[in-house]
Amino acid sequence: MNLSFGLSVAAVGLLVVFAGLIILILCLKLLEFFFMDRQKKLPAAKAEASTAALPAHPEAIAPEVIAAITAAVSAVWREDTGFVVRRVRRIHSAPAWNRAGRDDQIYSRL
Numbered sequence: 001m002n003l004s005f006g007l008s009v010a011a012v013g014l015l016v017v018f019a020g021l022i023i024l025i026l027c028l029k030l031l032e033f034f035f036m037d038r039q040k041k042l043p044a045a046k047a048e049a050s051t052a053a054l055p056a057h058p059e060a061i062a063p064e065v066i067a068a069i070t071a072a073v074s075a076v077w078r079e080d081t082g083f084v085v086r087r088v089r090r091i092h093s094a095p096a097w098n099r100a101g102r103d104d105q106i107y108s109r110l
Contacts, residue, residue, distance in 0.1 A: 061088055076109065 070085045077083060094102070 066085065066088050069088055073083065073085070
């Protein structure tokens with residue numbers, strides 16, 4: 001008797017959980033369907049607005065930005081030897097281990 005009662009409670013619990021998950025998935029799909037048109041319109045508007053701000057070459061960095069980076073590095077540099085900025089390039093999507101190593105190098109010098 002106790003075993004059958006426990007199994008029935010477990011079965012009802014599983015049914016309630018899965019029913020709740022199915023309802024949640026359906027609500028999310030409904031919201032996705034409702035906002036799908038809005039998502040398609042936003043990237044097009046952002047692309048039109050951002051094309052005017054981009055330089056002629058996508059990888060080109062403005063000289064003012066290079067000067068600001070050089071000034072920031074020289075403000076943090078603690079040695080008397082000086083340095084020369086030879087190249088500045090964007091790092092688009094670095095892996096997490098790469099970012100962690102870079103942060104470790106940067107913060108160990110502060």
